[in-house]
Amino acid sequence: MRRVTAIVPALLAALMLVVVPAVNARADLLGGKMTLRDENKMGHDFDQILRAQQNMVGDTYITDYVAEVVARVVTGKRPMPFHVKSAVIANPLINAFAIPGGYIYIFTGLIQSVDTESQLAGVIAHELAHVSQRHVVSRIEKQKKVTLLSTAGMLAGLLLGIAAGGGNAAQAGQALVIGSQGAATAAMLHYSQDDEREADHVGLNSLVAAGYNPEGMPQTFEIMLKNKWYDNSSSMPSYLSTHPGTAERITYLNDRIARMPKEFLERKDDNTRLKRVQALIRSRMSPANTALAYWDDMKQSDYTPMDWVGRGITLERLKRLDEAQTAFEKALSLAKDDPLVVREAGIFYFKSGQADRALGLLQKASIMNKDDAMALFYLARLQAEAKQYGEAARNMRKVNELVPEDWEVHHHLGMILGESGDVFGGNLHLAYAAVYSMRLDKAREYLKRANELAQTQEQKDQVRELEDAIQARAQIGK
Structure with a gap:
């Protein structure tokens, strides 16, 4: 029902992933812990902003399919602290991200790039593991003191980059966000290697428990690395910029998979x-x-x-x-x-x-x-x-x-x-x-x-x- 009008800057997902939770965090985080209610509020607010500003896919044939894959992955993650809600963003970037509160977003570029459903499910499993393991929330909690910002100023920086679709304006938007939030937010723009290893471990377990072929997870990361060496514009896997150490993680995943029962590797997808x-x-x-x-x-x-x-x-x-x-x-x-x-x-x-x-x-x-x-x-x-x-x-x-x-x-x-x-x-x-x-x-x-x-x-x-x-x-x- 909508047309793709611009390419979201590659760093947008990472910025939004941490900036919006930082804006919404309350001053009482000094030494405290965020509750599930806090995380749900963050996720809900972020989702509302994203839906208003991005080209969300409204074709239920596409969104229902993605929701069913997500639901199947969630069956391998029980118990999950949130009711998981999925959406599809009409954007050619190879990307996906999940945010506190159980919201997960899949870019059409990622759906287009995979060969099997197990590969798509592998990314979904990895992203939901970041949520279930509270990686973003833990970083916010570790800041101890969260600076409360003007929502208008923060969104102005983000939207400047979105409207431009890249280039100097996008960089200016990023600078506005970073300048307002300071070094603390800049440090939160990337998952750590430890976060990635845990998300790979937990995600692979849920992928297998959901009945998928575990090879789907490293295969998708290999597809992303392969695309990295081609055209670096619309097809550039922005996922790689926010998820470090991909090559090493592929090795880790393949080592784990090699020790799994043979029947797991023989699972076939109906694609x-x-x-x-x-x-x-x-x-x-x-x-x-x-x-x-x-x-x-x-x-x-x-x-x-x-x-x-x-x-x-x-x-x-x-x-x-x-x-x-x-x-x-x-x-x-x-x-x-x-x-x-x-x-x-x-x-x-x-x-x-x-x-x-x-x-x-x-x-x-x-x-x-x-x-x-x-x-x-x-x-x-x-x-x-x-x-x-x-x-x-x-x-x-x-x-x-x-x-x-x-x-x-x-x-x-x-x-x-x-x-x-x-x-x-x-x-x-x-x-x-x-x-x-x-x-x-x-x-x-x-x-x-x-x-x-x-x-x-x-x-x-x-x-x-x-x-x-x-x-x-x-x-x-x-």
Whole structure:
């Protein structure tokens, strides 16, 4: 539902990982310990800021797959002190990170770079080990005295780097953060070798306990090292900059794995869903010419239906609509009952202005997979264009239930409700769109209008909930 607009600087994840917890830490940390409640608050605040500023993947086919891999890894980590929550960031960097409170973020660049699910699970297991072993929190506690900073100043430094996508502005943003926080924060920008060794040890244990092939963990680190020697722009594994000693850790992991039972190494992954997710990411989020070169290098006789879909999406991005339509029709001829193939064909026909063809496909896709947010999203938009506001609102509300904090979904729902005559509901959801994109002044404008329109007790309660949501966002990081 969103487009990739910029590349996050390679150090961003590391900065955010430690800066936000430092901002939120309370003065009573003098000699004290952070509670699980403190860690949950840190994680929640960080998550809200990140979602407002980054291109979060809203396609539930992708996010559900990642969440299932994460959940499987967590089964090997019982007991886990937090309820783990995952999200996918639309960014080509090979990166992943987890923060206190059990929040884990996977970059699309990492998903695209792995060959097997065990490799993806290996990074997830390692990151969750950093959380369960409280490596970041322990560093904060060891500072003994945490300087409380202006949230606005701190975020200004971070956002300066984000908006620039690198270069001098990004360096200036980093300098602002470091200058405000001082040497103590600078020392926390990297995990220590001891932290990494423990995360490797604990993570490998959970990977094995979850039923994955343990070789997945060192294999992913080897992929990252290999990428290090190629193009050092969008594909540079920023993961390496925040996780030191990778080469030595690969040796350690391989030594441990060599002593494991043979049957662990014979475990096989079912990579079917991974490959389908990768086709979506490559076609939507890679440079279009690069994606097309990938499919041009393949023999078309070897194409799966999803390869035809990926080729079609890429050609549509390149405005080669006739060729794109041919690709989608080929995919449908091979897999007319595949929900993902049907959905993507429906989205293509919606974008290319063929409403009748799109309607049948999107309806079919949403019936086959009632939890497919993308199918419902485009179906609702199509119905709104046909002025079928009742059905459009019902379907967009379903999308809102599946991805409740997606500002774009709230925006479209607000527009649909407003056009249907529900002015109160329109203003309410446009306000939430502004809340979740951190445009709080605009949110307050819509709040005022909704408050003036509220008549029933239910509407007044909804206004109060909106007020609370705006207030909560305004307090993040304070």
